[in-house]
Amino acid sequence: MSQLVTQPEKKPQFEPKIAAFLCNWCSYAGADLAGTSRIKYPPNVLPIRVMCSGRVDPLFVMEALRKGADGVLIAGCHPGDCHYQSGNYKMRRRILLLTKMLEQFSIDPRRVRYEFVSASEGQKFASVVTEFVEEIKEIGPNPLK
Amino acid sequence: MADNGTEKDNEKKKDKQKNVTITIDGQVVTAPEGEILLEVAQTAGADIPTLCYHKALAPYGACRLCLVEVEDNGQKKLHASCTYKVKDGITVSTASERVVKTRKVILELILARCPGDEYIQQLAHQYGVEKTRFKIRFNGEETCVLCGLCVRICREKMEKGAIGFVNRGWKREVMLPFNQSSDYCMVCGSCLSVCPTSAIKNKNIFGKDPILIPSEFEIGLTSRHPIYVPFPQAVPNTPVIDDTVCVHHTVGGCKTCESFCEADAIEFEQKEEVVDIDVGAIAVATGFDLFDPQQKPEYDYDGHRVITGLEFERLVNASGPTGGKIKVDGKEPKKVVFIQCVGSRDKQGNEYCSRICCMYTAKQAHLVREKIPDAALTVYYTDMRAFGKGFEEFYNRVQREGVTYKRRELDDPIEVIPDGGTVLVKVKGYEDVEADLVVLATAVVPRKDTPALAQLLNINQSADGFLLEAHPKLRPVDTFTDGIFLAGCCQSPKDIPDTVAQASAAASRVCNILSKPKLEIEATTAQVDQMLCRGCGFCIDVCPYEAVELKEVNQFGHIVEVAEVNEALCKGCGACSAACLSGAIQQKGFTDKQILATIDALGGIL
Numbered sequence: 228m229s230q231l232v233t234q235p236e237k238k239p240q241f242e243p244k245i246a247a248f249l250c251n252w253c254s255y256a257g258a259d260l261a262g263t264s265r266i267k268y269p270p271n272v273l274p275i276r277v278m279c280s281g282r283v284d285p286l287f288v289m290e291a292l293r294k295g296a297d298g299v300l301i302a303g304c305h306p307g308d309c310h311y312q313s314g315n316y317k318m319r320r321r322i323l324l325l326t327k328m329l330e331q332f333s334i335d336p337r338r339v340r341y342e343f344v345s346a347s348e349g350q351k352f353a354s355v356v357t358e359f360v361e362e363i364k365e366i367g368p369n370p371l372k
Numbered sequence: 373m374a375d376n377g378t379e380k381d382n383e384k385k386k387d388k389q390k391n392v393t394i395t396i397d398g399q400v401v402t403a404p405e406g407e408i409l410l411e412v413a414q415t416a417g418a419d420i421p422t423l424c425y426h427k428a429l430a431p432y433g434a435c436r437l438c439l440v441e442v443e444d445n446g447q448k449k450l451h452a453s454c455t456y457k458v459k460d461g462i463t464v465s466t467a468s469e470r471v472v473k474t475r476k477v478i479l480e481l482i483l484a485r486c487p488g489d490e491y492i493q494q495l496a497h498q499y500g501v502e503k504t505r506f507k508i509r510f511n512g513e514e515t516c517v518l519c520g521l522c523v524r525i526c527r528e529k530m531e532k533g534a535i536g537f538v539n540r541g542w543k544r545e546v547m548l549p550f551n552q553s554s555d556y557c558m559v560c561g562s563c564l565s566v567c568p569t570s571a572i573k574n575k576n577i578f579g580k581d582p583i584l585i586p587s588e589f590e591i592g593l594t595s596r597h598p599i600y601v602p603f604p605q606a607v608p609n610t611p612v613i614d615d616t617v618c619v620h621h622t623v624g625g626c627k628t629c630e631s632f633c634e635a636d637a638i639e640f641e642q643k644e645e646v647v648d649i650d651v652g653a654i655a656v657a658t659g660f661d662l663f664d665p666q667q668k669p670e671y672d673y674d675g676h677r678v679i680t681g682l683e684f685e686r687l688v689n690a691s692g693p694t695g696g697k698i699k700v701d702g703k704e705p706k707k708v709v710f711i712q713c714v715g716s717r718d719k720q721g722n723e724y725c726s727r728i729c730c731m732y733t734a735k736q737a738h739l740v741r742e743k744i745p746d747a748a749l750t751v752y753y754t755d756m757r758a759f760g761k762g763f764e765e766f767y768n769r770v771q772r773e774g775v776t777y778k779r780r781e782l783d784d785p786i787e788v789i790p791d792g793g794t795v796l797v798k799v800k801g802y803e804d805v806e807a808d809l810v811v812l813a814t815a816v817v818p819r820k821d822t823p824a825l826a827q828l829l830n831i832n833q834s835a836d837g838f839l840l841e842a843h844p845k846l847r848p849v850d851t852f853t854d855g856i857f858l859a860g861c862c863q864s865p866k867d868i869p870d871t872v873a874q875a876s877a878a879a880s881r882v883c884n885i886l887s888k889p890k891l892e893i894e895a896t897t898a899q900v901d902q903m904l905c906r907g908c909g910f911c912i913d914v915c916p917y918e919a920v921e922l923k924e925v926n927q928f929g930h931i932v933e934v935a936e937v938n939e940a941l942c943k944g945c946g947a948c949s950a951a952c953l954s955g956a957i958q959q960k961g962f963t964d965k966q967i968l969a970t971i972d973a974l975g976g977i978l
Contacts, residue, residue, distance in 0.1 A: 246974055252852050253832070263844075275970050277962060278896055281914070282946030287967055294975030307827050310852060311945035312916040321950070346852065347834040 243297035243363040245272045245356075248287065250280040252310035253345045254302035260349030268353035269360045272300065279303070280341075281314025285325040288339055295372040298338045298363040302355070305343040315343065335366050392460035397467070403458050410438050410453035418466040421475070421495060423482075423568050424519035425454040428631035429528055434520050436478050437495075440466045450474060472499065480504040482517055489515040489569045509542065516546055516571035522563030530562055531625035535577060546577065553580060560619050562628070585617055590686050592675070594693040599629050599638075604691055613640075653855040653882040656839060657875060658825060660861035663715030663722070663815035671714060671812055672788040676700070677795055678810040681732055688739050697743075698809075701793075704744050705808030709797050710737060710751040716815030716865075717754060717782055724836050727865040729813035730757045734767055736811060737775045749775040750805055752797070754782045760867065778802055816865035829856055838864050849877045857881050896944035896961045898937045904956035907933035911948035911957050917941050920948060920957070 249255040255276050261268060273296075277283060280303025288299045301322055303315035319341060326336040340359055344352045389404045396416045403412040408431060413420055423435035433455040440453045443463040450471065453464075465471065479496045484506035486492045496502065520537070523546060527533040534557035538547045548557065561582035564572045584595035589603040598618040601611050613629075615621035620640055630638050662682055665673035672678055677700055679687070690696035698704060710733045716726035730753065737749050756777070758767040771777060780786065784800040788810055797805045818837035819825075826833050831851040832840040839862050842850040849857050859875035860866065866874070885891070898911075902925060911920045912935065919941035922933045935948075935957060946959035955964055 244974075246971065256852075273974050275967065275974070277946065277967070278959070279945035279947060282950050282959065282962060284950040284964065284967075286964075287971060290968055291971050291974065294971055296974065308830075308832065310830060311943060311947065312830070314916075314945050314947050317914060317947055317950070346832050347840055350835075 241364055241368060243271050243360060243368070244295070245298040245300055245359060245363065246291040246296040247272045247274045247300040247302065247356075248277055248280065248283045249274050250303040250310070250314070251276055251278045253304035253308065254280070254342075254352065256346035257302075257344040257348045257352040260346065261352045262349075264349045266349050266353045268356045271360045271363075272356050279309070279311045279314035280318035281309075281311060281316075283318055283321070285321050288322070288325060292334060292338065292369060293371055295369055297366075297369045298340065298359060300355070300359055301339075301341045302344045302352070303341070305345050308345060334371070337362060337366060338369070392458055394458055394461070395463040397465055405460070406457045408454060409440065409442070409451070409456040409458050409464065412458055413440065413453060413464060413466055420453060420466055421498075422454065423495075423517055424521060426521055426525070426566060428628040429521070429524045431455040432520055432524065435482070435517060437475060437482075439471060439474060439478075440464050441468045441471050475499060476501050481506060484508055485510075486515050486517055486569060486571075487512045489517075489571075491569050492517065515569045515574050517569055518544055518546070519568060521566040521568065522546060522572055522577070525562045525566050525628070529626050529628050530558075530560060530619060532556065532558065534558075535563060546571070546575070548577065558619075558623060559583070560626075562619070562626070585614070590693050591680075591683050593683060593686055610637075613638075653857065653885045654829065655857045655859055655875070655878045655882055656825070656829065656831070656851075656862055657859040657878075658819055658822075658862045660816045660865065661819050663817050665714055665812050665814050667721075668715060670785070670787050671711065671810075672790060672795065673812065674790075677790075677808070678788055678812065680812050680814045681729065681736065682814075684736055684811045688736065688743070698740060700809050703808075705747065706744065707748045707794070707805070707807045708737075708740050708744075708750075708809045708811065709805055709807040710749070710811045710813065711786065711788075711797070712751065712753045712813040713782070714812040714814045715817070718815075719782075722815050722817060722836065724865070725757065726813075726815040727757070728816065728867045731760070731763055731766070731867065733811070733813050734758075734770045734775075738766075738770050738773060741770075741773045741775065750797075750807075751775060751777050752780055752786065752799055753777060754780060760869065816861055819862070822862070829853065831856055834864075836864075838862065849874055849881055855885055893940060894942065894944040896946070896959055897939045897942040898944070898946065898948050898957050898959050900935045900937055901956045901958070902927070902934045904954050905934040906954055906956070907935065908953065909935070910951045910953065911935050914947045914951045915942075916945070916947070917943055919943075 249258055255274070258274060280301055283301050288301070291299050301318060303318050304310060306315060309315045322339060322341045326339055329336045329339060342355050344355060391402045392405045393400060393402050394412070395401070396413050396418055399416055401412060401416045410420060410422070410425060420438050420440065422438045424432050425438060431454045433452040436452050438453045439450045441448055441464070442451045442456065444459065476499050479499055479501045482492055483496050483501060484504040487504065487508055523536055526535050535546055535548055537544055539545060548554070559580055559582045563577065564582060567573070585598065586592035587594050587596035599611050599613045601609060613621065619626040627640065662680060665671050665680060675683065686692040687694055687698055688696060712729050712733055716722050716724065716729070733751055737751055740747050740749055756767060758764040778799070780799050780801065787798040789796045789798065791806070794806050794808055795810055797807055797810060822833060822837060822839065826839060830853045834840040839851070839858050841848050841858055841863060842852055849859065851858060857878040859878040860871040863874070907922055909922060912922065919938045920935050921938065923936045924931050925934055944959060946962050948957045949959045949962070949964065958964065
């Protein structure tokens with residue numbers, strides 16, 4: 228795999244990169260609210276907007292890890308609040324199964340996390356990201372990189 | 373069934389009925405033969421006093437107050453009009469000298485039995501009877517006139533007969549069997565409501581207090597009947613029956629209201645029903661709840677001397693329970709204290725400002741000044757927010773009217789302490805103020821059922837619990853769900869002009885959808901590559917809208933089943949694309965290829 232960016236090996240602080248799949252209606256709007264409310268959160272997260280967290284194919288998560296993401300966050304609407312009725316439940320089921328598989332690939336399952344963030348929870352989005360970044364920092368860089 | 377019965381009865385009546393012509397106080401009246409004379413005379417405008425007559429009950433003729441002089445075939449006789457049935461050619465005088473004289477004697481007799489009852493005194497006073505010549509018994513403490521209304525309504529209408537008469541002669545009285553309260557009496561209170569005097573109330577005949585039904589509109593300041601008009605400007609402005617408390621609906625019988633409805637409009641068989649309506653858009657205008665001041669014990673809310681702003685509104689309203697007279701314990705309060713920001717701007721609770729309280733408190737202070745000019749008025753506020761058109765001017769005017777505004781810090785402790793007949797308001801930095809009435813400006817809070825409503829309509833709540841608009845600046849009336857719009861306090865606290873503005877905006881947004889010949893659908897719908905699809909049907913299982921179906925197609929001479937998307941039903945969530953094993957079903961704009969390319973690009977940054 229071509230490495231376009233030089234690895235920050237000598238950098239004292241490990242800055243993880245996190246791919247975040249955000250559902251358009253709740254979590255993306257929540258992230259937007261965090262921004263418009265000027266709430267600070269680490270810049271390590273790279274959002275990918277999908278219409279619904281139910282659109283997130285486990286393949287995307289694996290692909291993101293393969294491409295070198297240190298962590299993958301999937302955020303959707305709260306249970307019962309899905310804009311498409313049940314997409315968040317489908318996401319939860321898929322991700323729980325995927326985390327079982329990750330262990331077999333000797334990838335720390337903590338690298339993949341799902342969260343429910345509503346459109347009004349800018350503060351929660353910021354705290355989820357902050358917490359996740361801290362956790363990934365503890366775990367260390369993605370071994371697949 | 374009952375309808376048929378009454379119809380038949382009516383038909384029978386019509387067959388038999390013939391009209392008779394009678395003269396009442398010189399006025400010629402036609403009425404159906406056999407009609408009760410009292411009712412005919414009252415319809416004709418005669419003023420006849422009654423005690424034992426009740427429209428819904430059978431005639432009884434106990435009190436004799438309704439007597440009139442009837443001339444039949446040249447013979448003049450006094451008759452109780454409530455039991456007399458009209459005949460052709462009779463001449464009735466309802467207030468002749470003889471009638472009035474006899475009525476006075478009857479009133480004297482009744483007064484001798486119940487000298488202390490207010491209603492009887494008033495009735496006697498109308499006929500110039502102030503004293504009685506007869507012997508006063510029972511130490512003048514009796515209030516029952518033995519009209520039998522209570523006994524009759526219990527037996528005839530409630531079909532119970534829980535109370536009855538005992539003894540004879542002057543010892544006759546209304547009593548429970550063996551003078552013991554029992555569960556047989558259902559404490560419906562009908563005897564209490566028909567009793568013309570205060571007898572039932574004073575005797576506490578049931579041995580237990582009937583539970584009044586608090587009026588929702590008057591916030592429990594008064595009670596209401598089981599059949600009632602919900603509030604003065606209700607649309608439609610017709611009475612409803614509360615079948616949880618109506619005697620007929622709970623245990624059967626009664627139907628007393630039916631006797632009074634001249635339009636025959638009461639139908640007991642009506643059931644509440646759920647009506648399915650197809651709509652193109654929904655405007656959500658479900659309003660708000662008020663903060664429950666009991667959650668803040670420091671204000672010592674009791675709904676009596678310490679009340680909420682809404683309760684004060686009813687108290688000061690001309691059509692309210694007190695007819696617009698501000699009264700506490702029957703007396704005008706001379707010292708009134710208003711406390712703002714109760715349950716709002718609270719860092720532990722509702723952080724938002726309730727927006728309307730500053731101005732309605734100013735208005736209420738102004739109203740007290742108008743009605744009780746010498747009242748001492750104090751308003752404790754935290755910050756004055758007179759933001760609207762003309763608001764600041766009004767605030768200044770109220771201050772000029774002698775309302776004392778005292779500012780306190782949000783976190784400063786405030787306490788309302790009951791102090792005998794008054795209350796003491798303690799606020800940090802000020803001397804304690806004694807008050808006859810304390811009005812709390814309680815916060816506007818989201819309705820309790822907002823979470824259920826949000827889930828039902830698939831719309832969101834914001835952090836404060838109100839319904840969330842799609843964008844705070846650019847789409848303030850829309851929700852995230854197409855075709856659903858917000859108006860009023862369900863979205864956030866707002867005053868009437870703001871509510872009207874938002875409601876107008878919501879209505880116009882609705883028209884925007886309804887006026888178009890074609891509806892725009894979601895652009896990011898799914899589409900199927902039929903060559904790749906193997907017809908497994910996973911997409912059908914995950915689709916929440918039943919937008920995907922299997923259909924048979926001919927591929928190179930083979931009939932195979934492949935998925936097909938109904939684009940009008942598809943809302944574009946992409947759940948099918950995620951489930952598809954062969955990548956045959958793809959969401960437009962969010963195809964596997966596009967998302968993988970995004971991830972790939974991330975790899976560059978990573």
